[in-house]
Amino acid sequence: MIYIVLLLCIFMVFISIITEKKKLNPLTLLFMLWTIIIGLSYLRLFRLREASEHTYLIIMIGLTAFTIGYYFVRTFIRDRSFVLSRSRITHKKNIYEPRYKLLYIIGGICILFYLYDLSIVLSYILRGSSLAHIRELAQDPNSVIYAGRSAIENSIRVLVITPFVMALQPIVAADFWLGRRDKKLIVMDILIILLRVITDGSRVVILYLLLHLLVAAQFTGEKSGRQKIKLTKKNLKKAGVIGVIIAIGGYALYKTTLSRSGDSFVRYMYYYFSMQPYMFEIWSNIVDNAGITGYGLASTNGFMFAFLYIIKNFLGLQNYPEYWYSIYSLIGATDSHWQVIAGDATIANAYVSIFWFFYLDGRIFGIIIGMAIYGMICARTFMKANKQRTARSICIYSIILQGICFSFVRLQFADIYYAIAVIFILIFAYKKTRSTNCQ
Known part of the structure; x- marks a missing residue:
């Protein structure tokens, strides 16, 4: 079979x-x-x-x-x-744009929460703890990271913070390729990703952004149907940007994975996909x-x-x-x-x-x-x-x-x-x- x-x-x-x-x-x-x-x-x-x-x-x-x-x-x-x-017969097309102010506000709240988490794990980082150890703390509900959290704080994290970070990646990617490439939004997202990786050892948010950037990129530069790719300056620039994204994202993902998996990297990767x-x-x-x-x-x-x-x-x-x-x-x-x-x-x-x-x-x-x-x-x-x-x-x-x-x-x-x-x-x-x- x-x-x-x-x-x-x-x-x-x-x-x-x-x-x-x-x-x-x-x-x-x-x-x-x-x-x-x-x-x-x-x-x-x-x-x-x-x-x-x-x-x-x-x-x-x-x-x-x-x-x-x-x-x-x-x-x-x-x-x-x-x-x-x-x-x-005409087709009706609605034009949308992100609610930038709303994204700034929620993003700012996320940064404050992650900065608080950073203040908790900073002592472990300064002592040389690996991302694997930080991840263990993040996965242990009885660890120092979760000590003292109120019910209201937990609710905000469950219903707002973590879902927003996940939603932000395709929003930023779509805005980068099809929107106004809002610099505040991009910088805010990069800062959130860095804080997320440092404070809970998570790698997946890097992969999310990389995936969404590649997905959104394929919808740019053409009107409809199949078109031949021409070696114009615009297309070369686009290819260069995609290449840089893949290189940086792939390297960051590799380094964080290696930090967590160590010498067992190949074996763990095999198990993940088998x-x-x-x-x-x-x-x-x-x-x-x-x-x-x-x-x-x-x-x-x-x-x-x-x-x-x-x-x-x-x-x-x-x-x-x-x-x-x-x-x-x-x-x-x-x-x-x-x-x-x-x-x-x-x-x-x-x-x-x-x-x-x-x-x-x-x-x-x-x-x-x-x-x-x-x-x-x-x-x-x-x-x-x-x-x-x-x-x-x-x-x-x-x-x-x-x-x-x-x-x-x-x-x-x-x-x-x-x-x-x-x-x-x-x-x-x-x-x-x-x-x-x-x-």
């Missing part, structure tokens, strides 16, 4: 490259990612444990369902944003034994948690709804309960992949329905970004594509920070400045 899944992934990579004009599209990235995962999983290096044939069959069904949903929207759904005039089938199998068995079915609560956990968190604290309720909390607890267990993935002692958490959340919601039918709907969402946002070419539409597409890129870890909609970031981008981050009609 693993050979069939691998051949399917390779085949779909070629098909998606042929059918999609943009290289950074959901279908190509999804199948490239899972080609790597399935291929590395097959090698079973560093004594990685083997997943069953049934697990690979489930993965193949999920990927197939995503493809069907994706091409259904791309084939049958058309853009209805047009108006009728006496002489012609253990998903076995981790899915472990946790799907746990789901079966627990007899819990989410019925959509697992895949929408991020949105549900944000809503219930506000309601519970606003009304002063003692407990969350029991059934939802059982789903939430099981999802949390994938991060807190470590499982043996290789040999007899190598353990890992998370990395259950996107398929596990849909499996929790409805087993194999949950995967089929969930992945098909997810494929439709990805296709629709991709189409809008291609059609509208506004900073807002590209920012929305970019944050959705981020979910595809990290599908090897989890379904991003189940994460509260990602869910709130999506809501922030959709509702608060942009304002409509004008509408134009074009043929």
Whole structure:
């Protein structure tokens, strides 16, 4: 079965490259990612444990369902944003720009919070502690970083600070390539990233910005359809900027990863992109034994948690709804309960992949329905970004594509920070400045 899944992934990579004009599209990235995962999983290096044939069959069904949903929207759904005039049919195009003042205010609040965190971990840094140790402190709820935090502070961090930092990366990227390249916004984001890396050892925010800059870049410099790339001064400058971004971002990511992983860098990187089938199998068995079915609560956990968190604290309720909390607890267990993935002692958490959340919601039918709907969402946002070419539409597409890129870890909609970031981008981050009609 693993050979069939691998051949399917390779085949779909070629098909998606042929059918999609943009290289950074959901279908190509999804199948490239899972080609790597399935291929590395097959090698079973560093004594990685083997997943069953049934697990690979489930993965193949999920990927197939995503493809069907994706091409259904791309084939049958058309853009209805047009108006009728006496002489012609014109398309209505809304022009958006970021709410810069709002971004400055929230960004300033984020900087203050991270400066406070820096004051706590600064003594460890001055003593020569590595990012690995800082990360351990950040992941330990009983560490000095969390001592003395009030309920209000925790709420602000959960509902505002962390989601905003995640949302800021595609906003800055879209503004850089399609907006006014606001210097205050760029400097503020760089400062936030530096503080975030120093205070909790996180590397992913660097990867987020790099990803979104590359995604937004592909929508610049063309009107529609395929165009030949000419060696103009503008295109060379654009290529140079992209090259510098890749070099700086890649180097920063490498150094922070090396600081945390040390001599085990290669082995850890292999596990990151190979253990998903076995981790899915472990946790799907746990789901079966627990007899819990989410019925959509697992895949929408991020949105549900944000809503219930506000309601519970606003009304002063003692407990969350029991059934939802059982789903939430099981999802949390994938991060807190470590499982043996290789040999007899190598353990890992998370990395259950996107398929596990849909499996929790409805087993194999949950995967089929969930992945098909997810494929439709990805296709629709991709189409809008291609059609509208506004900073807002590209920012929305970019944050959705981020979910595809990290599908090897989890379904991003189940994460509260990602869910709130999506809501922030959709509702608060942009304002409509004008509408134009074009043929």
